[in-house]
Amino acid sequence: MTGDLDAAQRFYSAVLGWEFRPDRVGDGSAVAFHHGTPVAGLSALSGRLGMPSAWTPYFAVDDADVTAARIRERGATMAVGPLAFGTGRAALAADPAGAVFGFWQGEVIPDWSVGRGTAPAWLELRTRDAFAAAIFYGEVLDWAGDRPGCCTVSYEQDHVVLRHGHDTVARISGGALEEDPDPLVRPRWHVHFRVPDLEEAMEAAARLGGRAASPVSTSSAGRSVALADSDGALFTVVAPRGSAG
Incomplete structure (x- = not known):
């Protein structure tokens, strides 16, 4: 969600190399493509709903009600909905720890690539109790269900990992359960x-x-940094470890 759709498209075109096409859900929305593959959606809805600009994951469901x-x-x-929206119904919610997420009942764009193979995007929930969060989302979204095609959930190296087939769709990270909650650090879904x-993306964002x-951090997955776009929405960019400069 963004307060200025045109400015957001210019920003993400320069920083992430995306191209945009109008979304079928109606005016004020666009789908971002990376090398022809759909990556994300932008909607100029934050002002109308009285909400801040933010990246929010939406999970497909069979029945929004x-x-x-x-x-x-x-x-x-x-928080919002479910409401009729273009070709389906959408809603926004917050889990028991306060992390915001959305869900969608309706048509899904073919070949949407989040979490698949070498997809340009993936999701991470950072919260206090990863196990409790996994139970909540599993029960609400039918993770690890018996239906064909359901996701599997496993606990690996202090993370809960959600997979669809062989592809990692999302991770849930917990920590600091024994400490008092920090009011400045709230649980939320991070979009990567x-x-x-990395430096080229940071310079384009600043321009x-x-x-x-x-700060820039380094791990086995690569080098990463959290950025805020021109409207304040937070996201993370990740580059290979050998990409410095």
């Missing part, structure tokens, strides 16, 4: 995008009104 009821039954919050060169929101 059933999903909303499950969320309420488990002490979580329904791959880039070939278009964005900024670095964290």
